[in-house]
Amino acid sequence: MLSAQTSLPPETIAKRNELYRRLDTVAATPLWNVMARLVTPQPQPLSAPGKWEYDRMRELLLEAGELITAKEAERRVLILENTGLRGMSQITQSLYAGLQMILPGEIAPSHRHAASALRFVLEGEGGYTAVDGERIFMEVGDFIITPSWTFHDHGNHGKEPVIWLDGLDVPIVNLFATSFAQSYPGEQQAISRPEGDARARYGSGLLPIEHVAGGSSSPVFHYPYKVAKASLDALLRAGTVDAWHGVKLQYVNPLNGDYAMPTMAAYLQLLPRDFASLPYRSTDSMVFCVKDGQGESIVGEQVISWKRGDVFVVPSWSTVTHRTEGEAVLFSFSDRAAQKKLGLWREEKEGTSS
Structure with a gap:
């Protein structure tokens, strides 16, 4: 002044x-x-590019497992805090992310909250999650959602730790000061539907007769990896490879083709062998998790080398390119769903813009 x-x-x-x-x-x-x-000419994100190595985070999770039970913690999670947002429990300005672990025989008690949540399973067998009266057993690579205000609990019937990536829209909920939470009367919710019920009703290309959709989240909460990977492989064989994204699919609400949840978008993409993408940027900060393979991504001027299980962030309006030697599969999520509903989302590809 x-x-x-x-x-x-x-x-x-x-x-x-x-x-x-x-x-x-x-x-x-x-x-x-x-x-x-x-009012800036272009986005000025506070979040920074960064990576969390899975091997190191796994060591810390296992150490935490020796010191605190799932019941004590309610959710045994290591929050992934962006270096530009330390102390705020955020991986981007609009999203929360963490790595959660359930040890054999443990139960993460049932609760519900206004925030919507997603899971991407990284490790272990015998783990399960229950959402809104249905329990499913999780496999590595599965994508799972818990829509806003649905009771959910987790457990592990296996013999090894089960670990997954959590993503929540907590910062968006808290921006509007609309956070509510409630514990279930018992540790686990009552199971009222058999496993696979939601997929049978809504995820097979058929619907119950005269079905009337309700709510803004997908009624299907479990998206098996084996189904998604088969689709990626089929598109790769057909030669459907995008110069910016490789072969990329989005998880959707089967009732309307919209994103699976109203605030967060989630994707699975296959990067072919020896793939080098063209530069791309968009207004949604992207959180990536490596399902398989290894490679590197150049985010702005920062080179991020990654391998299986690693998590990395591409901030809003940061140019990114991906490179691989062998084939790689990346899961990602962002706030694109919310941005599109608000009319804010933009992307820019090399030589084009929208």
Whole structure:
């Protein structure tokens, strides 16, 4: 403010400063002093590119498993905090992410909350999750959602740890100050539907007769990896390879083709052998998790090398390219669903824009 006033007469500067002082006493501030940082020509994300190595995070999770039970923690999760947002429990400005572990014989008690959640299973057999009265056993690579305000609990009937990536829209919910949460009366919710019920009703290309859709999230909460990978392989064989994304599919609500949840979009993509993508950027910060393979992504000017299980972030409007030697499969999620509903989302490909 001082530099902008140096050419003004001293009495004008004094009068302005007195005005600003009086504005401060009534909890007001002049727009002309802050407009440049409020309305920017391009996105200015606080989040930074970054990577969490799965091997190291797994060691820390196992150590936590020796020190705190799932019941004590309610959810034994290591939050992945972006270096540009430390202390805020956020991986981007709109999203939360963490790595959760359930040890053999444990139960993560049933609860529900306003925030929507997704899971991408990274390791282990015998783990299960129950959502809204249906229990399914999880396999590595499965994508699972728990829509807003649905009871959900997790457990492990296997003989080894089960680990998955959590993604939640907690920062969006808290932005609107709309957070609610509630514990179930018991550790586990009552199971009222057989395993596979939701997929049979809504995920087979058929619907119950005269079905009327309700809610904004997918009624199918379990998307098996083996089904998604078969689709990716079929498209690769057909030569359907995008220059920016390889072979990329989005998880959808089968009732309307929209994203599986109203705030978060999720994707699975196959990067072919020796693939090098063209530069791409979009307004949604992307959280990637490596299902299989290894490679590197150049995010802005930062080179991020990755392998199976690693998690990395591409902030809003940051240019990204991917490179592989062997075939690789990446899971990702972002707030694109919310941005599109608000009319805010943009992307830019090399040589094109929208």
